[in-house]
Amino acid sequence: MTSDEQRRLSEHEAARAQIAQLYGRKLTVVTVEGGTRFDGCASAEPLTVPADALARLDPEAPFCLWPAEVRRRVESDVMFGLAGDAAERVLFPPRTGRAEEPVAVRAAVIAAKLPPATDIERAEAVAAVSDDDPEIRSDAANVARLANVAYPGDTMAQVRWLGFMAAECESLVLAHQAGIRRLAAVARELGTVGGEAAAGVLTRRLWAAS
Numbered sequence: 001m002t003s004d005e006q007r008r009l010s011e012h013e014a015a016r017a018q019i020a021q022l023y024g025r026k027l028t029v030v031t032v033e034g035g036t037r038f039d040g041c042a043s044a045e046p047l048t049v050p051a052d053a054l055a056r057l058d059p060e061a062p063f064c065l066w067p068a069e070v071r072r073r074v075e076s077d078v079m080f081g082l083a084g085d086a087a088e089r090v091l092f093p094p095r096t097g098r099a100e101e102p103v104a105v106r107a108a109v110i111a112a113k114l115p116p117a118t119d120i121e122r123a124e125a126v127a128a129v130s131d132d133d134p135e136i137r138s139d140a141a142n143v144a145r146l147a148n149v150a151y152p153g154d155t156m157a158q159v160r161w162l163g164f165m166a167a168e169c170e171s172l173v174l175a176h177q178a179g180i181r182r183l184a185a186v187a188r189e190l191g192t193v194g195g196e197a198a199a200g201v202l203t204r205r206l207w208a209a210s
Contacts, residue, residue, distance in 0.1 A: 001039075006032070008092050010184035013042040015087030015173050016080055017198050018180050020044035022172060023076040027195035029117065032187045040187075044080065044195070047073045063150040063161075074146055075165065081143040082162075082169040090170050091177055117192045179204070 001009070010032050017030050025044040032040040053069035063071065143162065151157035173180065179202040186201050187193050193201070 004092075006188055007184065008088055009040050010187045011087045011091050011180060012084035013040045014180045014183035014187060015083040015091070016042035017044065017183060018176050018202055019079050019083040019169065019172060020076075021199055021202055022176070023047065023072070023079065025076065025080070027198050029122075029192060029195055030183065030187055030198045031192040033191040042084075042198075047076050049073050074150055078143055078146050078162070078165050079169050079172070081139040081146070082166055083173065084139060086166065086169045086173045087180060090174055091180065115194065115197055117190075117194045117197075122192055 013030050013032060017027055020027060020042065021044075025047060028043040028045060030042045034040060047069075049069050053067040056067045057070050058065075063074075066074075147158040147162055151161060182204075183193070183198055183201045186198075
C-alpha cells in the first residue's frame with residue numbers, strides 16, 4: 001500500500017470514529033491493519049433506544065414522525081456509514097490555502113504514550129476486517145438497508161434523504177478535520193488503536209499531553 005493509500009485509509013476510519021463520537025457512541029476500536037475482506041475498520045457501540053421510545057414507534061408512520069430517539073439511532077448509523085467516503089472526498093487530497101496541524105510529526109510521540117490495544121480490542125479489529133462473519137456488510141450496503149428502513153419502497157425519498165445526510169456528514173467531517181487527522185496519523189503509527197485511546201486523541205486530551 002502506498003503512503004497516499006495509507007493516509008486515505010486512515011482518514012477514512014478516523015472520520016468514522018469522529019462521527020461516532022459526535023453522536024455519543026462509545027468507540028471500541030480503530031484499525032488500519034487489513035484483513036481478508038476490508039483494509040481497515042472503526043467500530044463503535046450503537047446508540048441505545050429507550051424502551052418507551054420503541055413503544056411509541058409506529059413503523060407505518062412517516063420517518064419524520066418516528067420518536068426522536070429512534071430517528072437518532074437510524075441517523076447515527078447512516079452517518080457512521082457515510083463518514084469514511086465523506087472524508088475521502090473532502091479531506092483527500094489535502095485542502096490548500098490553510099496550514100495543517102503537523103500531526104505526522106507528533107503522532108509517534110502520542111502513539112508511544114497510548115496504552116496498547118487489548119486482546120479483546122484486537123479480536124474486535126480482526127473480526128471487523130475479516131470475511132468470516134456473514135453479518136459484516138459494506139458501508140454502502142448498511143446505508144442502503146437503513147434508507148429502506150426509513151423510507152421503505154420509496155426510492156425517490158431514499159435518494160433525497162441520503163443526499164441530505166451525505167451533505168451533513170461532509171460538513172461535520174470538515175468541521176472536525178483536525179481531530180480526524182490526529183487520529184489518522186496515530187492509527188498509521190500503531191495499526192490498531194483501542195476505543196478509549198482513540199476517543200482521547202479525538203478530543204485532544206492525549207494530544208495536548210505530549
